[in-house]
Structures are given as structure tokens and as C-alpha cells.
Amino acid sequence: MPVPMLDLKRQYQALHKELVKALGQVLETQQFVLGEHVAAFERAAGQHLGVRHALGCSSGTDALWLALAASGIGSGMSVITTPFSFFASVSCILRAGATPVLADIDPATFNLSPAAVETVLNGPRGKGVRAVLPVHLYGHCADFSPGFGRARGLAVIEDAAQAWGAEWQGVKAGGQGDAAAFSFYPTKNLSAAGDAGLVATNSDETAERVKLLRQHGMRRRYHHDEVGWNARMDGFQAAVLSVKLKYIDGWNEARRALAARYHQLFIKAGLAESGACPAHGVVLPREMPGARHVWHQYVIRAPRRDALREFLAARSIGSEIYYPIPLHLQSALKSLGYAEGDFPEAERAAREVLALPIFPELRQDEQAAVVAAIAEFLS
Numbered sequence: 001m002p003v004p005m006l007d008l009k010r011q012y013q014a015l016h017k018e019l020v021k022a023l024g025q026v027l028e029t030q031q032f033v034l035g036e037h038v039a040a041f042e043r044a045a046g047q048h049l050g051v052r053h054a055l056g057c058s059s060g061t062d063a064l065w066l067a068l069a070a071s072g073i074g075s076g077m078s079v080i081t082t083p084f085s086f087f088a089s090v091s092c093i094l095r096a097g098a099t100p101v102l103a104d105i106d107p108a109t110f111n112l113s114p115a116a117v118e119t120v121l122n123g124p125r126g127k128g129v130r131a132v133l134p135v136h137l138y139g140h141c142a143d144f145s146p147g148f149g150r151a152r153g154l155a156v157i158e159d160a161a162q163a164w165g166a167e168w169q170g171v172k173a174g175g176q177g178d179a180a181a182f183s184f185y186p187t188k189n190l191s192a193a194g195d196a197g198l199v200a201t202n203s204d205e206t207a208e209r210v211k212l213l214r215q216h217g218m219r220r221r222y223h224h225d226e227v228g229w230n231a232r233m234d235g236f237q238a239a240v241l242s243v244k245l246k247y248i249d250g251w252n253e254a255r256r257a258l259a260a261r262y263h264q265l266f267i268k269a270g271l272a273e274s275g276a277c278p279a280h281g282v283v284l285p286r287e288m289p290g291a292r293h294v295w296h297q298y299v300i301r302a303p304r305r306d307a308l309r310e311f312l313a314a315r316s317i318g319s320e321i322y323y324p325i326p327l328h329l330q331s332a333l334k335s336l337g338y339a340e341g342d343f344p345e346a347e348r349a350a351r352e353v354l355a356l357p358i359f360p361e362l363r364q365d366e367q368a369a370v371v372a373a374i375a376e377f378l379s
């Protein structure tokens, strides 16, 4: 049985009428860039996240840059983040004019390890660090218990691109740090019909600066107070997002049920291994105490990962590797001065992780087919 990694058409079929109506309203009003549709989405989004300000913008990448720049991060400063994420988690720091400093991940969650952050802060690269940028990878919040240097006055900027609705100790992703960035790229758990993003913050001052920076630093038309950028959200994306926001809690619940079912299927098939390193079976992802996972991705660690992926592909079963090359080993980031061996957990994760199909409309027989194919490969 073929199983897609993600099938957005199933969601579209269910929402077709509502979406077409919402897009028609944008056409009626001809409010295409920022304007009333974006403002309506921002209000609803802020309420959903439980933050004072939610500001729509053009992508998650721009949201990260806006969050950093609006928080005062720039040249001469360093920002700590993870080497195991999408490229934008590091490139946004460079774009803000600051220096990325990396710290290894916690192998259990794939997220920035607070202990590793502490070690970096006390080491030679710790000087000049003004902010920490944890990523809530795969929909699981980074461990915020030690506060990521907040006690030392560091700003915390969340990369919540994959984590709409996720929680840490009862607080939603987006409300943990000083500012947070979300992505609504079409594969995300809350997705637009194109590129879009959002900055969340409880700070009035940061929100004002985001508004300024996303629109060429203009408060008054053609009066530029500082060098901003064009990073605005468009009305069509806001209209689509306003429709989908009404369903996100149900979709996240469906993802949680699917993750629980994968867990049971793997246990029943005798494939689940405990410990960190998969030898003959697979290491299953976990929800840590204090976290509420939204399962943007269901990511296992597998032995002979690349061969397994080919085996699944030959049976038309989708899978993905997020991410095959840790950021410190990317050609574009050579100038950061890191080398192979610097972040052993990120490097091991890059060799072992495999994301399996998970989306709210995934059927139970499809899930069973995924696990059966993995069992066949490992037998």
C-alpha cells in the first residue's frame, strides 16, 4: 500500500468551501498586503497562543530575523543555537549581523541541551553571547526549565516554526521566550497556501519594532526611521490561516493519537528498542515530562537508516530525513570555524533519524503498512 509522507489534498478537500469563501472575501476587499485580513488573523493567533502580540510576516525565516533584530540583536553580539535544525535557525543570526555559536543537542529530544548551553556560556565562545535561540524541533518544546541563561540577562528567541500549539509546563510555544518565530510553510502543522510566518511576543516594545522592521522601517509613509525590510504577510495567506486556525487543536490531537498508535504498533511488532543507539530495532520518539508534543514530525532512530529509507521508497512509502547534515558541517557555514566531531549528538542524529508519515488525515491502515514494511526490512 503506498503511503504519502504528507497529503495536503485530504485537508483541502475537507476545507474547500470555507477556503474558497475566505479567499473570495480578500478579493472583494482588495486588501492584499497587511490590512484587515492580516489584522484579524493576528488577533486570533495571539489569543490562541496566549501572547500579547502576534505579528504576521512573509515567512518563518523572516520571522526569525525580525524577532532577533527587534530584540536588539545585531553586530558584535553572539547568539547560541543548535546545530541540528533547518538552516534558517542559524542563517537568521548571520542576517541580523550577529555571530552564531552552537551547542549540542539532548539525544532524547533532539533539542538544544541546556547543559551544553551552560558549557558554551562558560567557555571561550561564551563572551559576547546576548541571546539563546532554542528550536522546538519536530513539535516538541525545548527544555525551558533552566531558562537558557535568562538569569544572566540573555534574551531568549524561540524558533517555534514546527510547534504551533506545543506546550512546555502549560505554556504554549511562542510564550516562553522574549520573542518567537513561527512558520506557516505548507508542510507545517498550521500551514498557509504559500510562504508566511509570524512573530509572537509579550513585549510592547519588541512588537512595535517588528511592525517597523517588516515594513522598511517606516512609521509614516516614505519616512524611514531605520533600515528594515519588506517582510509583510499577504491577505490571502492570512485568510487561509484564519480558517485553519479554527481546526488546529483538533489536528494536533489527531497527531497525538497517531503518534500513540505508532508507538503501540512498534511495541506490538517487537521493534522498539530502549537506549539511545538503535542496533536491531528502532528507537521511538518520546514526550518528555512537562511537554505537550504536537508531533509535527514522528521521527525514529533506525539502524541502516539510508537502506531502510530506500526500502520504504521502493514500496512507495514516504519518509524524510530532517536533517541529513548538521549545520556546523554545511559548506555555507564553514566560516563559523567548527569541524566534524564538535557536536557528536547532532552528528549521530543526522545519521540515524528518519521521519515517518504523520498528518491528521493519515489512516490507520496506512500506519500499519508503514510499521509492517519497517518490520520486513529489519527481519
Ligand SMILES: Cc1ncc(COP(=O)(O)O)c(C=O)c1O
Residues within 6 Å of the ligand: 059, 060, 061, 062, 085, 086, 088, 089, 135, 159, 161, 162, 182, 183, 184, 185, 195, 196, 197
Ligand atoms: C525549525 C525551522 N526554522 C525555520 C524555518 C523557516 O521557515 P520558512 O520556511 O517559513 O521560512 C523552518 C521551516 O522551514 C523550520 O523548520
